Amino acid sequence: MSTNLRRDVAFPLVGAVLLFALFLGAGALYQGLLGGHERLVTFALIDAVIVLGMQIYIGNTGILSFGHIGFGAIAGYAFALLAISPVEKLKRVSDAPFGLADVQLDPWTSIAVAVVVVVVVAAVVGIGLARSGAESGAVSATVITLALLFVTHELARNWPDLTGGDRAGLSFRIGGALDTRVPIYLALFGTIIVARLFAQSRVGRLAVAAREDNLAARAMGVNPLIQQMLGLLLSVAVVGVGASLRVYEKGSILPRDFFFNLTLVTLVMLIVGGRRSVTGALLGVGVITAGRELARRLGQDGFEIFGIGLDDAPLDWIFRENLKTVFLGSAMLAFMIWRPDGLLDDWELDRWLRSRFGRRRSEQPATPPMVEVDGTDALVVRGIDVAFGGFQALRDVSIDAGRHEVVGIIGPNGAGKTTLLNVITGMVPADSGTVVLGGVDLTGRPSFEIARHGLVRTFQNLRLFSALTVRENIEVSALVAQTSRERQPPDVDALVAAAGLWEVRDRRARELDYGTSRRLELARAAAMSPSFLLLDEPTSGMSDAESTSMIEQVRLMAGVIGAGVVVIDHDLNFITGICDRIYCLDCGHVIAEGSPTEIQADPVVQAAYLGSSAQG
């Protein structure tokens, strides 16, 4: 595991230090050489904390949240209510509930309590998100978060006893606000580290897998809801810290401070830099801060740079403010149209450093030994019925498979083969019948549970985690296998080598050619160390030569993990070459069963494939 410690802890730490230094350096440059306001830089540092908090969730889960600033409002108000002195609170919220008017905690405890409060709220909201079926790109999740933003805003505006209302808000006494940057530096440094370590952690990786392909992740045993909840809680905690610091620095809080405007600013920062990367998020903060500043100056100095004066323009402060908003909105639009992945996509400084300086020439591992297979964990499928509307897709289908076998399922299009596979792996419910593995009834369980029990599948349409590298794809399954499988898979590197993927192990899945992609999908499934590999048309789209080599691949993968194989395919060459027994399906039920030779000679099978003559 030493490779992983370097990749997941050491390099991220080094990268974090560098990023922190670079960010601070940029700020110092701006302040020193370009005469920038100190406060601008301070706010940029705080915004970076908030944006990184958002990145932890939005970047890793792919779920767009409009609500993080709403969480920020909750933390901000909690912090203000705890940290502001009773004397000041008397002026605005003398009737505050829960006796908050008389409470005062030191600022750091206040931040801690505020974070606890907002994380609890996030847990409740998170349950709601999970129930709504949140998934990368889902509209329903985004709408819930938007509703949250509005709820907090409305509550803040209309509960003056608690929040000081819309006009007055809450404020520290003059001079009581934050006067040193040290806590902000600490918070930012800590946040960068936390964000990178999370992305490299088990939870982070599984969340990213679910982001790339929710269905495939579940088929590999990942429960996306858990990863998304954990990501949400961590991200909200970070945003809570950032929001509290923001209030502390500003010295006051009003409902409009944590509403649409801050949401727009932080989202644009995240998008511009690249929401999938911590380095990107920081870059986005820098670029947008600079851009806003430029827009503000243009508005203020009235284009004087270009020789056009606007000095006496009425209400030119409006011009200034709104030039900023026009800039932000335009930036958002421009990037969505031309570069939705942002400037850096998912590039990370420490990963680049590692690829340049951290590479050790590693040797290609030897092929793992074949595993002895015992008779346990047989797959027994009995009496499966599935109807879609009025259409009977499967009728009383039963198959058996042992772990020492390769069992094939063939049949014309529409015969129900993929439906059968979907039923076995829990993606489609059966109307009746049972799926039993090693005596354990798996019928009707969610797909990620079935995968963890030992039934893992590949997909007809090839579902890889496209942004992840070959190695990372396989690692996802290995990570899940660690906690769910008794019999551990071979080392990830050994599997990569056995699958013939050693040369491309650091290439992203989406860059691979078709045949290599198929082998990767197979290896990823194998890395779960399942009892059975269920393959859905693994040679679809392959040439005859590629199909033939697939026979060896499948035998090898199954052999090194000691799994049985159930394979659907149309390539009869491939099927007869690899299978010990074959079932033939037509019109939803089994019409023939036997060895390859028996099946090939069976006239019933021939008729099913070539089609029967006219009835009438």
Added chain:
Amino acid sequence: MAELLQNLIDGLGRGSIYALLALGVAVIFGVMHLLNFAHGELITVSGYVAFWALGAGWSWYLVVPLIVLVSVTTSLVIERLAFSRVRGADDFTLLLTSFGVHFVVSAIFLLYVSASVKTFSRPGWVTDTFAVGSLRIEVFDTVVIGVTVLALIGTSVLLQRTMFGLALRAAAADFDTARLMGVRSDSVIRGAFALSGALAGIAGIFWLMRAGATQPTAGVNPMLKGVLAALIGGLGSLRGAVLGGLVLGMAEVLLRSRLPDSVASLTEGVVFLLIALLFIFRPQGLVAVAHAERV
């Protein structure tokens, strides 16, 4: 009892406007899978045009069709400039694009027009009421309900009886197959935006009449109501959008009358909370539309 009836009519009056807004949002979502956060901007723009026209001496008889015309035009312009370039993108991109458009349009208004509220005269009958038994009914509410019914009938006729409406419904059901039939994607999408603009225009007339004023942020509230109502109804269902609008209007009025005075101002907040809860327990909305996942 009388109070309940009163609330019912008030709720219908409000709900009608929300229903029109929601329908406008749903029409675009059906065809492009885009939730249009810029929908409210159509009302903002119309409001300013109305202010200018009324100030120049136009009568409301002329301003009413003008509002609809401006709304349709603005809708088409926004489609051409922004949304046409992100067709077919994933939901994440579409949502953020729409968000961005909302900001750019409202900020441009703030830049080039004053930030202050512009008031204009409302037609006299807006504040009139008449009595039916023990109820006081606003003339305005009856007009709104009446016009909305007509607009809904008109839209229904458009969708059910014209080739354009047929093309729109087919494209919303299965865009690719519609193209196989020869339906042109450009025509259908622009038509959807035009229809959406017309509906927003009609809703805008009453919104502006009731408000008697406009400002750069005038569009946020209608947009919100429209989007939320469409979601309550269930995205992808036009009937659901109308239902969602009516439900939202009713809920607002009933809540306001039921909540104790001290917390009456929290009505909006409570409404949002209820909406959030609805999405948690019934994320597909009130009228569910089937959605299959191909494995």
Added chain:
Amino acid sequence: MLQVSGLTTRYGEISALRNASLHVGSGEVVGLIGPNGAGKSTLLNSLAGLLEPSEGTVTFDGEDVTGNSPERLLRMGLALVPEHRRIFADLSVEENLRIGGITVPAGRRQPLLDEMAEQFPVLRDKWTMSAGYLSGGEAQQLAIARALMSEPRLLMMDEPSLGLAPVMVDVVFELIASLRDRGRTMLVVEQNATRMLDMADRAYVVRSGAIVAEGTGAELRDGDRLFETFLGN
């Protein structure tokens, strides 16, 4: 009428279709048969404009139409009855037919609808019913009638007998036969190779993304050899 030369279509890295060449003459019925996953649908989808080929040319009536959009191809006379039928389930039978005729001048549409009602009595009986309630066989007839509404010069069909009960398969093939007898030019992808070969003038065998055999219906009809061609021995 239709000339296809060297057509190659890719899904990302997959070459789903490799160097396919075929032709369809006016009045001919040409079949595309072969095992599944072979690329037959990819071929039709490429011809119909739903997929863009990366190499090769498609010529329709002497005009190069490679890469044209579906809307344009339909107006030139190329209609596709897609795989799985893809009728508009929420629209009525009549509305499905109407939209099939959207490119036809308004005056011509009603006479065409009347024609379809006559040719397809099953549809006439369910004229105002929501198309989602039709059985598989009825839906297939609707899909074919819908395509005929555009008065196509070349009618392409993707697996018309897919998922249908044997009785309905008969009905569909009878329908295709009657269209043939009326001189319709058709290119049909079919799983049911035997029946397709009975019906067609000529056929191509597609396997693993390439055309591996060509001949008249009678030539290819020999059962054992055909099965072996499917297997790839």
